[in-house]
Amino acid sequence: MASKRLRKLKEWWIEKAILLSGIFSVVFVALIFLFLLREGLSLFRGESVFDFLLGKSWYPISDPPRFGILPLILGSLLVTLGAAAISVPISLAAALFIAEIAPGRLKEGLKAGIELLAAIPSVVIGFIGMITLGPWIKNLFNIPTGLTALTGSVTLAFMAMPTIVSIAEDAITAVPRQYREAAIAMGATKWQTTWRIVARAARPGMVAAVMLGIGRVIGETMAVMMVTGNAAIIPHSILQPVRTLTATIAAEMGESVQGGAHYAALFAIGIVLFIITFLINGVADLYLHRSRR
């Protein structure tokens, strides 16, 4: 009797502990957002939201200061789209290769390599991008500086790849073996099976992988700050220096006066980043649910 009650008590504790952890994770996100709002919203007492989001100049320490983040938004967007265009096809192809085609030892080697790539600190990747990729792009396109949006995209593509490859590879490996057998038994070739059945069944996982990869790119700060040149101007091509939202916060937070307008503007940028990330996750979620139904 006593042991039964003890077991019930244990069950109760475990249940509540899990519930609490779940609540905590939600509460933390809510608190972070509230903090951002509290610090950031004070900017809009003197500045209109419209001017902030669509203003073309970011001169936070001129007199009067101008807080238009359109160049920063476009900078982030350009670098991210470029990185996605480079990393998504390569990563998905790599994931298919590792999961479906590569023989045993090569597969293990590749997986270890990808994990190693994920473990390289972003500042190291940024450093390599700055001293090798930058000059190379400068010479290749014969432009005044190699620190451009393209350099940022390539650098960030390297950072997104491990995330996309390893999550997509998991999704592909999780496709039940019987799907493959059924397709093969109907006379499908290896490639037809991989493309029409495996890739299709793994699609929700692959979308999630891509979204997480893009999330990492948008949030990345250090590497992008080192290689994009950080000029807060509206970019007209990918061969121009740009500045991203994240790099702006990182570069200027130390110089801003706590509680001042500049300080509030940086937090407002944080809000914008938060909302962008939230939207990306939301879209990924919607997509996952739709394909599961």
Add this chain to the structure above:
Amino acid sequence: MVTRAAKFSIQGLHVHYGSLCALRDLNLEIAAHELFTVIGPANSGKSTFLNSLNRLIDLEAHSRVSGGIRLDGIDIRAGLEVEALRRKVGIVFALPLPLPISIYENVVYGLRMQGVRDAKALDAAVERSLRESYLWEEVKDRLRTPAMNLSGGQQQRLCMARILAGQPDVLLFDEPTSGLDPISTARIEETLLVLKEKYTIVLVTNNVAQAARVGDRTAFFLMGEMVEVSATSTMFTTPADSRTSDYITGKFG
């Protein structure tokens, strides 16, 4: 019994997995439009036999096959591309396994793979093969819904339709009713009896009574060896080998 042309003729077939012998010196002919059933306990080599007929056995690591199998007189290794063979010799597995797409797409999957694009031809194939597997009436109004929403028995009949859409010659069934309830099982068995008018059927089953109900001829496999093959009625009334009678009366296995 009328003598009919041999669909499959198998000579001296041996299958090894590594050092393990799974099938030993099998000689057998299967006639066209025959419903050939295979019974035997676990590990008797009956699934190995089935997988040899459409070369799915090639996917098993370490499998070695020797001896010859001819389909309509053509050697299935030397004379046919493996994909073509598998389109001619369709298989339905033990567990119903629809692909994670709609009912319609499941049925036309093989056709699309062969490059059929004509929507009318695809529609016609869907109706014909779903009617042949007796599923049409139940699903005709929801062809675009996911196949995963069907019941187990319906899924199994969908898998049959999927094979039938490709207009095969031979249908292989690997314990097709082992995961189904008695009513679904009865429906599949009825379907088999109709299908043998058009196709040659090889049915591997764990259910001895099922073999007795539907088979024209039955083979009894034990430990990689075909112990006996005869007309189903003969086997279940006067088996020639004592091991056969022990198995069908339930003394082992």
